[in-house]
Amino acid sequence: MPRPIQALIHTAALAHNLARAREAAPDARVWAVVKANAYGHGIERVFDGLRGADGFALLDLSEAQRLRALDWRGPILLLEGCFEPRDLELCSRLNLWHAVHQNEQIDWLAAHKTHQPHRVFLKMNSGMNRLGFRPEAYRTAWARLNALPQVDEISLMTHFSDADGPRGVAHQVAVFDEVTRDLPGERSLSNSAAVLRHGAGGSGPALRSDWVRAGILAYGSAPDFPEHDIAHWGLRPAMTLRSRIIATQSLLAGDTVGYGSSFTATTPMRIGIVACGYADGYPRHCGSGTPVLVDGVRSGTVGRVSMDMLVVDLTPLPQAGVGSEVTLWGHGPGGSLLAIDEVARAAATIGYELMCALAQRVPTDVGD
Numbered sequence: 001m002p003r004p005i006q007a008l009i010h011t012a013a014l015a016h017n018l019a020r021a022r023e024a025a026p027d028a029r030v031w032a033v034v035k036a037n038a039y040g041h042g043i044e045r046v047f048d049g050l051r052g053a054d055g056f057a058l059l060d061l062s063e064a065q066r067l068r069a070l071d072w073r074g075p076i077l078l079l080e081g082c083f084e085p086r087d088l089e090l091c092s093r094l095n096l097w098h099a100v101h102q103n104e105q106i107d108w109l110a111a112h113k114t115h116q117p118h119r120v121f122l123k124m125n126s127g128m129n130r131l132g133f134r135p136e137a138y139r140t141a142w143a144r145l146n147a148l149p150q151v152d153e154i155s156l157m158t159h160f161s162d163a164d165g166p167r168g169v170a171h172q173v174a175v176f177d178e179v180t181r182d183l184p185g186e187r188s189l190s191n192s193a194a195v196l197r198h199g200a201g202g203s204g205p206a207l208r209s210d211w212v213r214a215g216i217l218a219y220g221s222a223p224d225f226p227e228h229d230i231a232h233w234g235l236r237p238a239m240t241l242r243s244r245i246i247a248t249q250s251l252l253a254g255d256t257v258g259y260g261s262s263f264t265a266t267t268p269m270r271i272g273i274v275a276c277g278y279a280d281g282y283p284r285h286c287g288s289g290t291p292v293l294v295d296g297v298r299s300g301t302v303g304r305v306s307m308d309m310l311v312v313d314l315t316p317l318p319q320a321g322v323g324s325e326v327t328l329w330g331h332g333p334g335g336s337l338l339a340i341d342e343v344a345r346a347a348a349t350i351g352y353e354l355m356c357a358l359a360q361r362v363p364t365d366v367g368d
């Protein structure tokens with residue numbers, strides 16, 4: 001029998017979450033962001049659940065090729081644009097729309113021979129200070145692009161640094177609106193947090209975005225956890241990581257568990273050894289008490305996570321034993337649920353990082 005660990009990708013949850021994005025941004029078209037191999041879920045595995053999107057946004061040309069191989073004929077946007085001039089050939093061949101965030105990319109376009117002009121998303125650095133033209137340089141870049149025969153339509157784009165937090169988006173929206181006021185073209189501003197917190201049903205007037213970029217919300221993690229959880233936003237986990245108990249131990253008071261003896265039993269207790277470790281993508285940096293479901297009942301981890309195993313407390317589960325189902329995150333038996341955000345918090349990180357880190361060695365199936 002293979003090692004009992006397994007990941008499941010939930011097609012219905014992906015479609016449900018996408019529908020939530022549409023509710024929150026009713027007037028916008030939705031990019032399903034599938035960079036990083038669909039946030040670790042696998043582009044091919046999420047395709048059925050997300051094919052109702054208006055387009056797919058990603059970074060890697062190889063991932064764009066995989067989408068075309070799935071026969072996706074709709075829009076694909078390269079969020080970081082081209083990394084070198086010859087990438088433009090593939091953009092022409094696969095009909096990829098691409099971000100333009102710096103002058104070098106305009107130079108490459110100007111030198112590019114194409115029969116079919118490109119659709120570009122001109123990115124403004126409105127305060128994130130990662131990619132994009134500063135506001136004072138933006139209109140010059142727009143005019144340069146507009147003069148190129150290689151360019152068809154120019155859309156206007158920016159990215160928020162604080163859509164999930166108290167600083168919010170207003171300061172960046174003000175800069176963006178001021179500079180782009182009289183420029184034609186569609187706008188793309190919102191990521192998941194902006195869609196949920198600053199879209200229809202959010203606080204304040206809904207943000208205008210012709211194309212929203214829905215990443216994390218599609219996968220069923222709350223961008224602003226712990227302020228809000230997925231139940232608050234009506235999202236469902238698109239990934240379950242589950243395994244089984246492969247052994248049990250009975251501890252006496254004073255016994256320790258695992259490497260570094262970081263956990264000491266204060267009373268007799270029963271523990272279960274689970275076939276899941278950091279080589280599967282489970283975070284090592286989470287202490288004892290990280291939430292976990294055993295047969296759908298909430299318990300906690302005990303001691304350090306090792307490469308192939310972790311340990312759970314079975315004291316509240318006298319009936320559990322070898323073969324019991326353990327849900328590391330996602331959907332458990334009997335309608336139980338453990339949000340990836342809770343595990344991420346115990347590891348001092350975010351749901352994004354855990355889902356992206358799901359290891360290659362974990363057998364992954366697609367289901368409902």
Ligand SMILES: *Cc1c(COP(=O)(O)O)cnc(C)c1O
Binds near residue numbers: 159190192217
């Ligand atoms: C990754 C990314 C997104 C999606 O962000 P989420 O927080 O996952 O919704 C949107 N826009 C850009 C430019 C990105 O790189």
